[in-house]
Amino acid sequence: MRVDEGLAVAVNQFIDRLYAVLQTVSQEILGVPAERLREDLATEAFNLSAAFIDCDQAHTENQIAALLEALARHYPALGSADATVSDVRVSGLLADKRFWIDEPSGMLIRLANADRARESHLGSVYYEHAMRVAHTVISIDAFTSRVELSAVERYRTMVLHTLDGIGAHAPAAGGAEAGAGTAAADADEKTGTDPADDPPVRPLDELLAELDELIGLEKVKEEVKLVANMLQVQNLRRERDLIVVEPSRHLVFVGNPGTGKTTVGRLVAQIYRTLGVVERGHLVETDRSGLVAGFVGQTAKLVVEKFDEADEGVLLIDEAYSLTRGGERDFGREAIDTVVKLVEDRRDRIVVILAGYPVEMADLVSANPGLKSRFPKTITFDDYDDDQLLAIFELISNKKQYHCDDGARDAIRAFFAAQDRGRGFGNGRASRNLFEAAVARHAVRVVELENPTDDELTTLTADDIPGPDEDVALGTD
Structure with a gap:
């Protein structure tokens, strides 16, 4: 069996990078002499890796083999020929490690306290490389479950709350204030479509912080974060030349008007850009009036023009169900057919979001096989209290x-x-x-x-x- 070496790389980076920034201050910050620092970092890396192997309690052969490979350098006994996957399972070495995900480790707390006292960024170094380990573990198997993706998000939230709560320097989240409202508060914001006007690519943590600042929408935030985690897992597998199952990235947003669908759509577009799904990450909004013409042969042209405008970004079609609401001489059906064709033809260049009222959107997608297969994921926007x-x-x-x-x-x-x-x-x-x-x-x-x-x-x-x-x-x- 070929052993995935990705975890070994991530673990070594975690240990080596933290050792580099801590070796001269380990006694002061961690109460650990420099000569024992690598051992403690290896233990931290083991606990982190084991927690994500145990998060769904599957303990797959590939995951355990990768763990043995990753820790062989630091725990020679685990890397010996005598150590097998079965031995690890029988030993109970991984039992209940998943609970480690939800509580900050002693090392993380000490780093956060040191950051607050010294105005340093040790916690950010820990966060960056710990998240790399977490994503790498759940990328080992070809199929990544929702349980695993949710575990990564819980861990991310716990680490950031630990750093923020203690007053340490968490990863920068500049820009969160600007996106803290809803579509109502952001109504004056315009989206440019000229590539020359595209802003720099924003860090993922900054975009997720802006998402978190939105009022309400807790279920929406959870779903968007799961999408982001899955994309990171896919990117890691691609880096290691592993098979990547490519699900459709198109989305259906359902909810009543004014529930933030456009605002979240804009953030999703930027997240997709940051994670390499699209090159530009701009959002183009349209509705029936921008896609359906009143003359034969003009509707397909209008749809193509909108897809061209949204090329390498995201196209949000609001009230998409209205495309099918017309008489015999209406060209909405032609618009739907053209959308389905272009979604397939340009699947590597554009992401489409269909938005509208919940019942009508469910009817639209279920009644159109071409849409149902290409838009498998629906995100529900609840009304505000x-x-x-x-x-x-x-x-x-x-x-x-x-x-x-x-x-x-x-x-x-x-x-x-x-x-x-x-x-x-x-x-x-x-x-x-x-x-x-x-x-x-x-x-x-x-x-x-x-x-x-x-x-x-x-x-x-x-x-x-x-x-x-x-x-x-x-x-x-």
């Missing part, structure tokens, strides 16, 4: 240099609690519309003040918030 809508309102307010007092916050919650959350409710857009109504009322109120202070000019109070029964446009238009 009252507190999340308040958070979106305040996010928009802060961007416009307003703030709410406690009375305004109570009035906003009461307003949303009284609203019908049916199909016409706009979610994040409702927060924007309520904010605009509040600013208008605020202007009427403060204009009556003789010499308003800066605080009065920028503070929204309960009097500025429309009552639950007042007419405020909260729909999708």
Whole structure:
């Protein structure tokens, strides 16, 4: 059996890189003399590797063989000819190691404390190489399970929370604030389509931090992170010339309007760019009006033009179900057929996201075999609750240099609690519309003040918030 040497490389990098930055301070930071440092780092690498082998409790032959190969340099007994996969299984060496994923190790805690005291970046070095080990373990077998992908994400979150919680220097997450809202808060952001205007490729951790900053959307965040982890696993297997199972990368976003589908689509496009799926990572949005013409022979041309515009990026088709809603002379069916053809022809150059209401999108995909096979993954965007809508309102307010007092916050919650959350409710857009109504009322109120202070000019109070029964446009238009 050929043993995958990828884990050996990742483990050696973990040990060698941390040894290089710790050898002169190991006694001070870890309480470990320099001559024993490599041994402790090897133990840390073993625990980390074993945890991910045990995370699904499968303990496959390939994984254990790779572990023996990886640690032979550091534990000669494991690398002897007498040590076998069966021996490791019988010994219980891997038993319950998966629980190591959810709690910070003593070494990680000490590195985080040292970073806080010394303003160093030792925790970031640990994080980078530990994540490489984690991804490498779950890339050893040809099939990577959801359990394994979720375990990697739990571990990533635990390490970052440990570093942040102690006040250490976590991997940079610049840009997270700019993406902290929803489509409602980001409505003024434009996406360029000229390659010369493309910004630099952003680090994955920065993009995931921006995703985490989004209000609500916990299930969406989980799914996007699983996609990102799978892409990293595939890239590692490609690097090692292993067989890569290429699932479709196209997605279906289902949810009511104003739930952040465009904002998340923009982040997904950049994640795909960072991980090498597409070259540019820009997002092009369209809908039925941009794809369906009123004359014979024009619809296919419109679809091709949109695909050209989104080339090496992501094309998001909003209200995609509307493409099939027309009479006998409607050309929506032609648009669907052209989309299916181009998705196949350009599968290495573009990612397509179909978006719309949940029931209608389910009907569209299930009724079109060409779509169902090419769009196997659906991500559901839930409606926002009252507190999340308040958070979106305040996010928009802060961007416009307003703030709410406690009375305004109570009035906003009461307003949303009284609203019908049916199909016409706009979610994040409702927060924007309520904010605009509040600013208008605020202007009427403060204009009556003789010499308003800066605080009065920028503070929204309960009097500025429309009552639950007042007419405020909260729909999708």
